[in-house]
Amino acid sequence: MNGFEKRAALIKEKIKKATLEMLKTWEPKRIRIADISKTANVSQVTIYNYFGSKEALLREVLKDYFNKELKEFEEYMNGDYSVKEKIEHMIFQNKKSYSELTLNVINELLIEDHDMLHYIEEEYNKRVIPLMIQFINDGKASGEISSKISIQTFLAYINILRKHSKEFFDMAQQVDNPEFAEELVHLFFYGFCGKS
Structure with a gap:
């Protein structure tokens, strides 16, 4: 340059x-x-x-933001972390993201920008889904993820938790229990009955 x-x-x-x-x-x-x-x-x-235009500027800002988040996610998932650490990261990484852009802002930016929505869906399918499938298969091979759980079920469950993660963060701030987040992770892994 x-x-x-x-x-x-x-x-x-x-x-x-x-x-x-x-x-x-x-x-x-x-x-x-x-x-x-x-x-x-x-x-x-x-x-x-x-x-x-303002719209083109907002699109570029959102694209940069999304690519930065994706890169950080890829680096973490390719890092030397346990299955539990990676799942915690998947569920709770939104805490940092919400301090930058809320889902409401992102959704508002995407409502009228179909090209950007298409770009995000394409990148997610190309970069995130293969990482997740590899992660689940590795977890099953190591015995850390039950072989009874299909990839589709695991991905659906993680997506449900991530979509509601802001509610979990808000609850954690209101509840007078410093172990609240750790208990949520315990529920994720072992349910209400503890380890099987």
Whole structure:
């Protein structure tokens, strides 16, 4: 990259970072280019020159965010962790994600952006599902995951828990029990009756 390209990349990154920060506290539809311009300390013309429209900027911010989350997930799942640690990570990784972008914001961004929704579904199927299948098969081979549980059932159960993970986090903050999260993990592995 030459000097001009480096400066352009830095300015684009500054704009995207400012937009991501705004998405943590603003509804996407209420954000205006003028607000982004002020937060990023660049002109509105600069934003239009680099991104073309607010929608294209939001799409690029969401794509970057999604790819960063996916990369972190891939690195963790390929790491040297136990099945229990990986399952805890799958269930509770949303805690960090919610501090950045809530599901409501992500859903609002995706409602009218079918191309972005398609991109996310494609990447999920291409990158996450194969990792999960390998993880489940490895867990079954090591005896840490029951051979009675099919891949489809395991994935469905994990997805249910992840979809409701924000409710678990909210409950954990309200309940006067420091072991609440650990007990939820125990329920996941052993149910109400304990180890079989």
